[in-house]
Amino acid sequence: MWEFVGRRLLAAVPVLVGASVVLFALLYVLPGDPAAFALGDNASPAAIAAFRHQLGLDLPWYVQYFDWLGRMVTGQFGKSFFNEFPVVTLMDERLPVTLELTLGALVVGTLIGVPVGVYSGLNPSTMLGRAIDLLNAVFIAVPVFWLGILLQLGVALRLGWLPPGGYVPVGIDFGANIRSMVLPWLTLGVGTAAVLARFLQAGVRDAVTSEYVLAAEARGLTRIRIVGKHVMRNAVVPAITAFGIQVGRLIGGAVLTESVFTLPGLGTLLWTALVQRDYFVIQAVTLFAVAAFILVNLLTDIAYGVVDARIREGY
Amino acid sequence: MSKAALAMLDAAATNAKGRGSFERLRAPALALPGLFLALLVLISVITPLVLPDAPFQQHLSEALAGPSSAHPLGTDELGRDLLSRLILGTRISFEVGFGSTAVALAIGGLLGLWSGYSENPVGAVIMRLSDVLLAFPSILLAMLVVTVMRTDLPGVIVAVALVNIPVFVRLNRALMLSQRRLEYVEAAKALGGSTSYVILRAVLPNVLAPLAVQSALAIANAVLLEAGLSFLGLGVQPPTPSLGLELQEAAAYLRQDAWFGIFPGLLLILIVLALNKLADEGARWYGRTDLKVE
Amino acid sequence: MMSQRSDFDSELLRIEHLTVSFATSGGRRLVAIDDIELTLSRGSILGLVGESGCGKSVTARSILQLVKPPGRIGAASRIWLDGRDLTRLSPDELRRVRGPIAGMIFQEPSTAINPMYTVGNQISETIRAHERVSGRVARTRALELMSLVRIPAPNRRYDDFPHQMSGGMRQRVMIAIAIACHPKLLIADEPTTALDVTIQAQILELLTNLRSQLGMAILIITHDLGIVAGMADRVAIMYAGRIVEQGRTEEVLQDPKHPYTQGLLKSVPVLGMDRGARLPSIPGTVPNLIDLPPGCRFAPRCASAFEKCRIEEPRLIQLSDRGAACWLCELPTRPGTAVLG
Numbered sequence: 031m032w033e034f035v036g037r038r039l040l041a042a043v044p045v046l047v048g049a050s051v052v053l054f055a056l057l058y059v060l061p062g063d064p065a066a067f068a069l070g071d072n073a074s075p076a077a078i079a080a081f082r083h084q085l086g087l088d089l090p091w092y093v094q095y096f097d098w099l100g101r102m103v104t105g106q107f108g109k110s111f112f113n114e115f116p117v118v119t120l121m122d123e124r125l126p127v128t129l130e131l132t133l134g135a136l137v138v139g140t141l142i143g144v145p146v147g148v149y150s151g152l153n154p155s156t157m158l159g160r161a162i163d164l165l166n167a168v169f170i171a172v173p174v175f176w177l178g179i180l181l182q183l184g185v186a187l188r189l190g191w192l193p194p195g196g197y198v199p200v201g202i203d204f205g206a207n208i209r210s211m212v213l214p215w216l217t218l219g220v221g222t223a224a225v226l227a228r229f230l231q232a233g234v235r236d237a238v239t240s241e242y243v244l245a246a247e248a249r250g251l252t253r254i255r256i257v258g259k260h261v262m263r264n265a266v267v268p269a270i271t272a273f274g275i276q277v278g279r280l281i282g283g284a285v286l287t288e289s290v291f292t293l294p295g296l297g298t299l300l301w302t303a304l305v306q307r308d309y310f311v312i313q314a315v316t317l318f319a320v321a322a323f324i325l326v327n328l329l330t331d332i333a334y335g336v337v338d339a340r341i342r343e344g345y
Numbered sequence: 346m347s348k349a350a351l352a353m354l355d356a357a358a359t360n361a362k363g364r365g366s367f368e369r370l371r372a373p374a375l376a377l378p379g380l381f382l383a384l385l386v387l388i389s390v391i392t393p394l395v396l397p398d399a400p401f402q403q404h405l406s407e408a409l410a411g412p413s414s415a416h417p418l419g420t421d422e423l424g425r426d427l428l429s430r431l432i433l434g435t436r437i438s439f440e441v442g443f444g445s446t447a448v449a450l451a452i453g454g455l456l457g458l459w460s461g462y463s464e465n466p467v468g469a470v471i472m473r474l475s476d477v478l479l480a481f482p483s484i485l486l487a488m489l490v491v492t493v494m495r496t497d498l499p500g501v502i503v504a505v506a507l508v509n510i511p512v513f514v515r516l517n518r519a520l521m522l523s524q525r526r527l528e529y530v531e532a533a534k535a536l537g538g539s540t541s542y543v544i545l546r547a548v549l550p551n552v553l554a555p556l557a558v559q560s561a562l563a564i565a566n567a568v569l570l571e572a573g574l575s576f577l578g579l580g581v582q583p584p585t586p587s588l589g590l591e592l593q594e595a596a597a598y599l600r601q602d603a604w605f606g607i608f609p610g611l612l613l614i615l616i617v618l619a620l621n622k623l624a625d626e627g628a629r630w631y632g633r634t635d636l637k638v639e
Numbered sequence: 640m641m642s643q644r645s646d647f648d649s650e651l652l653r654i655e656h657l658t659v660s661f662a663t664s665g666g667r668r669l670v671a672i673d674d675i676e677l678t679l680s681r682g683s684i685l686g687l688v689g690e691s692g693c694g695k696s697v698t699a700r701s702i703l704q705l706v707k708p709p710g711r712i713g714a715a716s717r718i719w720l721d722g723r724d725l726t727r728l729s730p731d732e733l734r735r736v737r738g739p740i741a742g743m744i745f746q747e748p749s750t751a752i753n754p755m756y757t758v759g760n761q762i763s764e765t766i767r768a769h770e771r772v773s774g775r776v777a778r779t780r781a782l783e784l785m786s787l788v789r790i791p792a793p794n795r796r797y798d799d800f801p802h803q804m805s806g807g808m809r810q811r812v813m814i815a816i817a818i819a820c821h822p823k824l825l826i827a828d829e830p831t832t833a834l835d836v837t838i839q840a841q842i843l844e845l846l847t848n849l850r851s852q853l854g855m856a857i858l859i860i861t862h863d864l865g866i867v868a869g870m871a872d873r874v875a876i877m878y879a880g881r882i883v884e885q886g887r888t889e890e891v892l893q894d895p896k897h898p899y900t901q902g903l904l905k906s907v908p909v910l911g912m913d914r915g916a917r918l919p920s921i922p923g924t925v926p927n928l929i930d931l932p933p934g935c936r937f938a939p940r941c942a943s944a945f946e947k948c949r950i951e952e953p954r955l956i957q958l959s960d961r962g963a964a965c966w967l968c969e970l971p972t973r974p975g976t977a978v979l980g
Contacts, residue, residue, distance in 0.1 A: 048476070051477075173617075174573075279483075304492045
């Protein structure tokens with residue numbers, strides 16, 4: 031088991047390094063001179079050149095890369111060009127918001143998606159089963175931001191049940207915090223639920239029509255045991271895959287959702303930084319997001335191995 | 346993407362049995378989404394040619410009006426006709442969708458097929474690079490690339506293509522690896538076929554089905570990605586309408602006029618749904634050709 | 640061992656009027672098995688032989704009521720197992736029959752055992768599903784069963800996953816699972832088709848031994864006449880959803896009464912045959928079950944078919960201990976000898 035985990039960890043490292051290279055390359059070709067941006071329009075060419083030297087921007091690219099890597103790994107993210115705050119501080123402030131959003135959406139998605147997926151897998155021909163199929167297809171196609179706006183419009187503005195945006199930290203007012211997160215959670219979570227339900231449904235259907243389930247029935251196991259033990263263990267496998275695919279969507283969706291509901295999270299931070307060409311913020315947040323993504327994928331891979339013995343050996 | 350997810354997608358692709366017989370295609374299931382998309386493409390291409398100015402003409406006195414005979418869907422905040430903007434926006438979505446997918450398919454396809462065929466170290470490098478690109482969440486990568494290039498149509502197409510290329514590389518490599526062992530490839534090689542001959546003339550026609558399915562999904566993905574980018578202001582710039590941009594503008598005027606935002610979103614959903622259905626039907630078709638053997 | 644008439648005491652399984660039909664996308668129902676009868680005595684081995692598509696697997700599954708929609712067992716069907724009619728049992732009662740009274744093994748051991756759990760786990764769970772025993776006791780019993788089916792080093796193998804075992808070993812596991820509760824009947828659906836020839840022989844020998852050791856009856860479904868010749872006491876031949884001949888194995892194989900059986904036997908290559916000689920085969924193909932010809936189903940391919948064969952479908956005609964569904968058995972008609980069954 032641990033050998034499997036070790037192998038997976040080892041495989042993730044080159045990907046992380048490679049991603050950092052790609053990221054650096056992209057940032058390197060970013061048009062516009064960070065130094066010029068930082069110093070403003072009235073700076074003299076000499077001052078700009080001096081600042082460039084200070085930032086190390088006149089060194090050859092490979093030196094810059096290792097320099098940059100070193101700084102990233104040790105957490106020296108620099109300062110934002112626009113408000114002089116250390117990037118680390120900015121990220122620190124906003125990380126809890128994004129975490130609350132994504133984790134909450136994940137929970138919502140799982141709570142909805144799992145029962146729906148299992149039910150429709152076990153009862154495909156019922157009216158409800160067919161309806162679920164259709165709803166799944168629709169919700170997979172729904173753009174996250176559109177759903178957000180719709181919910182904002184309907185629930186918040188027209189009905190006034192929940193706030194249309196803004197964020198209240200947990201520490202200040204727990205109730206207000208939850209109220210401000212419900213709509214964002216739903217917005218992000220519904221898409222997750224649909225994807226999860228779809229894959230679980232396929233997994234359950236596959237398992238239910240399999241020979242080993244027939245064999246289990248043939249030896250007199252109870253229905254509960256057959257579904258709970260034999261069907262579920264096999265159905266979970268594609269669901270884990272769905273989960274892995276979904277995480278990428280979640281991260282991207284977080285950016286959009288934060289924008290719609292004006293939540294002060296990492297997504298909006300990155301977005302403003304991109305528009306403003308706030309170099310240091312861009313690279314820190316993106317690297318963080320990529321590292322988080324790789325980490326989650328690593329965990330999903332390991333989960334795969336925990337559930338299915340064949341994967342443990344094969345790889 | 347996790348290794349396991351990729352492996353599963355690879356396996357699903359290589360389960361393809363190649364060409365299926367056409368009788369098994371369910372005409373009604375394909376017809377509805379197919380016709381819908383074809384119609385939409387037609388309308389979105391022809392209308393702007395016939396009425397090129399409609400999306401841009403401002404009638405400020407009629408701003409935020411509801412549906413009327415002159416403006417069937419009403420007007421936006423600058424008095425511009427919504428219907429024509431929607432149609433042009435759809436065309437933009439299709440341009441990005443088809444354009445980026447064509448590029449991704451061509452580049453990713455050839456790279457993938459080639460790396461699966463020849464035991465070249467370059468092939469391994471290509472695979473590693475694809476894996477690395479897949480380690481980026483799509484929107485993030487697209488956002489970055491668009492910022493690096495320029496935020497307008499070609500930039501968006503390149504960004505979205507870049508997001509989809511690794512997917513096609515992996516898929517084609519998996520397909521090539523599974524086809525390589527089959528006899529017809531041996532035969533083609535024995536006939537003295539060069540690498541490009543074997544790849545293009547022998548293998549490619551046999552893997553068109555899974556490629557078509559993946560392309561449909563890629564187009565759907567691209568359309569959503571473009572809308573997302575435009576929504577964030579990182580896609581096409583005003584005054585060019587894009588479905589995502591429409592939504593962003595609508596968001597600002599939510600309290601006054603609800604109409605506005607519904608249609609671009611609905612259109613997006615319908616387009617993506619249609620593409621997904623086509624992909625589903627295609628996958629069902631080529632995946633089941635072995636059922637003929639009873 | 641065999642009595643002339645079926646003794647109610649020694650009769651373990653009696654299938655009467657079994658009909659299984661399937662709903663097709665065209666709307667018409669396809670009748671896969673049409674009104675068949677089978678009996679099996681305690682401790683005996685019956686071979687059900689037929690080519691692919693003749694309905695033998697469906698027959699096997701319908702015994703334990705495992706036919707799923709779009710398949711349906713006909714209302715007139717009766718399946719008497721150990722004195723109880725399985726078609727009239729509640730789901731819970733059925734569940735208690737499956738395992739303790741009858742067990743079943745399948746053709747493909749790699750798909751019939753759950754890949755996610757160890758083999759030992761699945762044997763033990765079967766025991767615990769029917770008896771109130773602790774995990775420890777179940778494990779001990781499972782190990783005994785594994786020895787019974789000749790799995791070497793059961794202690795180590797208990798914690799193995801199916802994919803870590805060879806095909807033959809997996810089949811033994813499947814047998815162990817099926818006989819875990821000492822059933823009186825084992826239904827074996829093509830148990831050796833997916834295995835190598837040498838392993839086949841081992842498994843068949845194992846089954847025969849189990850019959851002797853446990854007094855268990857076996858219904859073996861196969862397309863291979865060689866298998867039934869080697870182990871079955873009685874044999875029933877199926878064609879296009881009907882039983883066309885049945886009787887004691889030696890009698891049927893040495894003196895087949897139905898032209899189909901005759902054709903099957905002729906097409907088996909024999910040692911010492913002339914090398915250049917063509918292997919005889921039965922001309923034509925199996926009929927489409929949706930569009931059956933009137934009269935005998937085999938008539939279109941039968942060299943001996945005559946008028947009556949194409950008009951009226953023959954029922955199983957009993958001659959002492961045997962039966963054949965063929966009008967030829969009526970000829971020459973002598974009053975009192977032929978009894979329509």
